[in-house]
Amino acid sequence: xxxxxxxxxxxxxxxxxxxxxxxxxxxxxxxxxxxxxxxxxxxxxxxxxxxxxxxxxxxxxxxxxxxxxxxxxxxxxxxxxxxxxxxxxxxxxxxxxxxxxxxxxxxxxxxxxxxxxxxxxxxxxxxxxxxxxxxxxxxxxxxxxxxxxxxxxxxxxxxxxxxxxxxxxxxxxxxxxxxxxxx
Numbered sequence: 001x002x003x004x005x006x007x008x009x010x011x012x013x014x015x016x017x018x019x020x021x022x023x024x025x026x027x028x029x030x031x032x033x034x035x036x037x038x039x040x041x042x043x044x045x046x047x048x049x050x051x052x053x054x055x056x057x058x059x060x061x062x063x064x065x066x067x068x069x070x071x072x073x074x075x076x077x078x079x080x081x082x083x084x085x086x087x088x089x090x091x092x093x094x095x096x097x098x099x100x101x102x103x104x105x106x107x108x109x110x111x112x113x114x115x116x117x118x119x120x121x122x123x124x125x126x127x128x129x130x131x132x133x134x135x136x137x138x139x140x141x142x143x144x145x146x147x148x149x150x151x152x153x154x155x156x157x158x159x160x161x162x163x164x165x166x167x168x169x170x171x172x173x174x175x176x177x178x179x180x181x182x183x
């Protein structure tokens with residue numbers, strides 16, 4: 001994303017517009033459902049835009065750091081391992097249920113996702129200053145944190161998708177829900 005002529009400079013705005021449109025769709029469709037407080041309907045496609053944005057904002061910087069030396073690669077692998085575990089855990093915690101007719105899931109509200117995206121934006125803006133630092137421990141930590149953020153986002157999206165597919169399959173085997181008397 002360092003060049004304004006880069007194809008990525010077009011993908012980011014398109015992804016953000018898609019995120020906004022999918023969010024509006026989720027709010028509109030969620031209004032027809034009986035959701036508990038702090039729950040929202042999120043289209044499954046929207047779940048995958050978060051990892052895409054994380055990768056677009058920080059992937060190039062991560063690759064640049066990994067290419068420096070083996071220690072940066074090791075730091076990235078450590079970050080990935082922690083990120084996968086954290087993403088799996090977060091996906092399991094926020095997931096409530098599948099809504100196959102809307103190709104969506106119900107999740108519990110979680111401010112961490114917005115904080116992670118904001119942190120990636122800050123890292124991206126500070127990339128030049130951090131990349132020029134002469135403190136290797138700082139760049140190792142940065143490399144691990146970026147890898148953690150990207151892998152956490154991907155693992156969370158994958159976990160939510162797997163849970164959606166599992167619930168959808170269970171719903172299709174169970175048949176239609178029973179009709180309440182007098183309805």
